Amino acid sequence: MIQIEKLTMHYGDLKALNDLTLEVRPGELFAFLGPNGAGKTTAIRLLTGMMKPMKGRVEICGIDIQKEPLKAKSLLGYVPDVAAFYEKLTAPEFMQFIAELFEMDVAYAAERTKDLFTQFALHEHCRQRIENLSHGTRQRLAIASALLHEPKVFVIDEPMVGLDPIHARVVKEELKRQARNGATVLMSTHLLNIVEEVADRIGILHRGKLIFVGTLQELRAEEAKQGLNLEEIFLEMVG
Numbered sequence: 324m325i326q327i328e329k330l331t332m333h334y335g336d337l338k339a340l341n342d343l344t345l346e347v348r349p350g351e352l353f354a355f356l357g358p359n360g361a362g363k364t365t366a367i368r369l370l371t372g373m374m375k376p377m378k379g380r381v382e383i384c385g386i387d388i389q390k391e392p393l394k395a396k397s398l399l400g401y402v403p404d405v406a407a408f409y410e411k412l413t414a415p416e417f418m419q420f421i422a423e424l425f426e427m428d429v430a431y432a433a434e435r436t437k438d439l440f441t442q443f444a445l446h447e448h449c450r451q452r453i454e455n456l457s458h459g460t461r462q463r464l465a466i467a468s469a470l471l472h473e474p475k476v477f478v479i480d481e482p483m484v485g486l487d488p489i490h491a492r493v494v495k496e497e498l499k500r501q502a503r504n505g506a507t508v509l510m511s512t513h514l515l516n517i518v519e520e521v522a523d524r525i526g527i528l529h530r531g532k533l534i535f536v537g538t539l540q541e542l543r544a545e546e547a548k549q550g551l552n553l554e555e556i557f558l559e560m561v562g
């Protein structure tokens with residue numbers, strides 16, 4: 324469960340995020356949709372505790388991320404828009420490092436790593452240092468490492484960027500599977516077709532404000548009412 328209350332962040336005069344209040348439930352795949360600069364990454368950085376808000380609060384499974392960051396973050400898997408690695412490590416070494424951070428059982432972590440490497444086609448890249456991996460491979464490794472400790476809440480910023488269609492499908496299926504298995508999943512994207520394919524609920528962000536929250540069916544109801552297609556509705560909303 325993610326509970327967000329009046330989350331606000333300004334950069335000087337720019338209101339990057341304004342009074343965001345939202346609840347994402349277990350078993351739900353929620354997508355922030357918005358054009359470039361809408362405030363998606365800012366919202367994600369605030370709700371994952373990577374940045375301190377000017378105002379507002381966030382609870383991850385009932386735990387305040389500002390007051391008890393370690394406890395809240397132990398329940399959270401987070402893939403940022405640009406993933407950070409220790410570049411000189413190999414992928415298995417990096418997974419081992421993440422397992423140690425989360426104090427996982429060594430044998431169990433090794434088993435999970437093997438399964439995740441199979442799922443995300445990472446076995447063939449095990450010998451290279453991370454600095455030599457392609458963008459798409461790094462993105463798959465970032466996702467695998469964020470899933471290693473089986474988080475209850477999974478947050479991913481622009482998951483499909485840099486992925487070829489084969490790997491994009493694997494990631495979409497994994498996001499849906501996470502939600503089906505009871506995790507709370509929140510993603511961001513600027514691509515309408517991605518939310519159409521995977522999201523249970525959508526939040527449209529525009530200039531730091533949440534201007535629509537609802538299901539795809541609810542968005543489509545607007546479509547019927549106004550005689551516009553989904554893309555036209557979206558463009559109309561973000562003006």
Ligand SMILES: Nc1ncnc2c1ncn2[C@@H]1O[C@H](COP(=O)(O)OP(=O)(O)OP(=O)(O)O)[C@@H](O)[C@H]1O
Pocket residue numbers: 334337339357358359360361362363364365366513
């Ligand atoms: N550290 C910062 N300092 C100043 N302005 C910032 C900072 N980070 C973001 N912004 C501005 O805040 C606004 C929201 O940016 P943000 O990255 O949250 O949007 P976004 O929806 O994720 O965009 P994109 O789809 O292009 O990644 C933008 O106008 C951006 O230029």
